[in-house]
Amino acid sequence: MFARDLAECEKTERRVVSPDGNWESTRLLLKEDNMGFSFHITTIYEGKDFDMHYQNHLESVYCISGEGEVESRETGQKHHIKPGVVYVLDKHDAHTLRAFKELKLACVFNPPITGKEVHNSEGAYEILE
Incomplete structure (x- = not known):
């Protein structure tokens, strides 16, 4: 068993800021933690709009605060x-x-x-070992 503090992780290499300035993410659980999934607290900055396509990962996202929308680029469903x-x-x-x-x-x-x-040109993460 272990515990991690978000505020402490934000002071380490677990906090990643996107090169394009759209988001930042603190990765509380990573592959090295051997949980079978990773868990992040991510901030998307107000007014940002960007495309992603995780071809190598499944993702579920729970909104803690803020407001926005996600749109399927295949169906247009929002x-x-x-x-x-x-x-x-x-x-x-x-x-x-x-x-x-x-x-x-x-x-x-x-x-x-x-x-x-980092996101590739298609908005995906590559599988890294």
Whole structure:
């Protein structure tokens, strides 16, 4: 058993800020923790709008605070994001995420990420060992 403090992790290499300035994420659980998934607290900055397509990972996302929407790039279907809503990318969905107000999200990835990943040109994380 172990415990981690978000505020403490934010002071370490577990806090990652996107090169494009859209988001930051503190990775509380990573592949090295051997849980079979990774768990992150991610902030999407207000007014940001960007495409992602996790071709190698499944992701579920729970909204802690803020407001936005996620849109399927394949179907155009939109889901409103607000506190208490979870959205699930269960089919490696290509999607656009929009933050109308700064979003604070709890994200789970399967398989777990290592913490060194960056989004590629298609908005995906590569599998890193």
